[in-house]
Amino acid sequence: xxxxxxxxxxxxxxxxxxxxxxxxxxxxxxxxxxxxxENEAGAPLFRMVGKVMAPTEAGNLYFLSARESVRQAWLxxxxxxxxxxxxxxxxxxxxxxxxxxxLLEIIRRIQPDGIxxxxxxxxxxxxxxxxxxxxxxxFHVGFGILPILEPDISSRVLFEEPLMACLPAGHRLATKSSxxxxxxxxxxxxxx
Numbered sequence: 016x017x018x019x020x021x022x023x024x025x026x027x028x029x030x031x032x033x034x035x036x037x038x039x040x041x042x043x044x045x046x047x048x049x050x051x052x053e054n055e056a057g058a059p060l061f062r063m064v065g066k067v068m069a070p071t072e073a074g075n076l077y078f079l080s081a082r083e084s085v086r087q088a089w090l091x092x093x094x095x096x097x098x099x100x101x102x103x104x105x106x107x108x109x110x111x112x113x114x115x116x117x118l119l120e121i122i123r124r125i126q127p128d129g130i131x132x133x134x135x136x137x138x139x140x141x142x143x144x145x146x147x148x149x150x151x152x153x154f155h156v157g158f159g160i161l162p163i164l165e166p167d168i169s170s171r172v173l174f175e176e177p178l179m180a181c182l183p184a185g186h187r188l189a190t191k192s193s194x195x196x197x198x199x200x201x202x203x204x205x206x207x
Contacts, residue, residue, distance in 0.1 A: 016088055019081045021048035022060055026078055029067040052077075093152050094183075106135045109145035109154035122158055149183060156182060 024034035025045065035042045053060050060074035070078060110122045125135055140148065142159025149157045 016085070018048045018052040018055075019085050021045050022052050022074075023078065023081055023085060025049055025061060025068055026070055026074065029069075031068070093150075094185075096152055106156075107148075107154045108135060108137045109140050109148045109157040110137065111142045111145060111159035112139045113142075113160060114158065118158070 021034060021038065021044075024037050025031060028034045028037055031042045031045045031049070035045045038045065049060065056073065056077060058073035059071055060077055061068040062071050063069075106125070108122060108125060110119070114122070122137060125137075138148075138154070142157075145154060145157030145159045148154035
């Protein structure tokens with residue numbers, strides 16, 4: 016992973032020195048990581064064009080997969096950290112400031128059924144911030160106003176209001192066609 020990150024940093028910054036500054040490591044450490052990846056790939060990934068390290072044809076092929084690999088690894092780390100935060104018995108709810116009064120009252124009364132040891136933290140944010148918060152693991156659930164165009168989030172209309180609840184696409188409730196709000200939080204505590 017360190018090699019992939021170093022290669023991507025050099026491709027983005029154009030030099031070993033700039034990549035080293037960006038990564039907070041020395042130029043020689045960046046060079047070793049890049050050389051390790053090149054040795055494993057069996058081809059050079061960069062060539063010098065003036066003072067800039069430009070990707071070779073092999074480098075361009077490598078970058079496509081390396082970017083996605085690093086993104087998936089970071090997403091995996093975020094998910095593990097979110098799981099650890101869930102296990103702290105604090106349900107964090109992000110909700111859109113602009114929801115109507117009756118929906119805000121429902122959110123205000125959220126408490127997982129039968130589990131008094133779980134505290135609920137609510138934060139008023141914009142819908143997009145609620146979505147980003149769920150994706151990054153800062154919120155366990157987010158409520159906002161549709162539409163949300165985010166492939167990693169499963170969202171659907173609840174009742175007749177333009178309210179949405181967003182859950183990570185891999186969450187077991189994301190496959191249900193409808194979810195009663197009280198059921199959502201009862202089932203969610205299964206992970207705590």
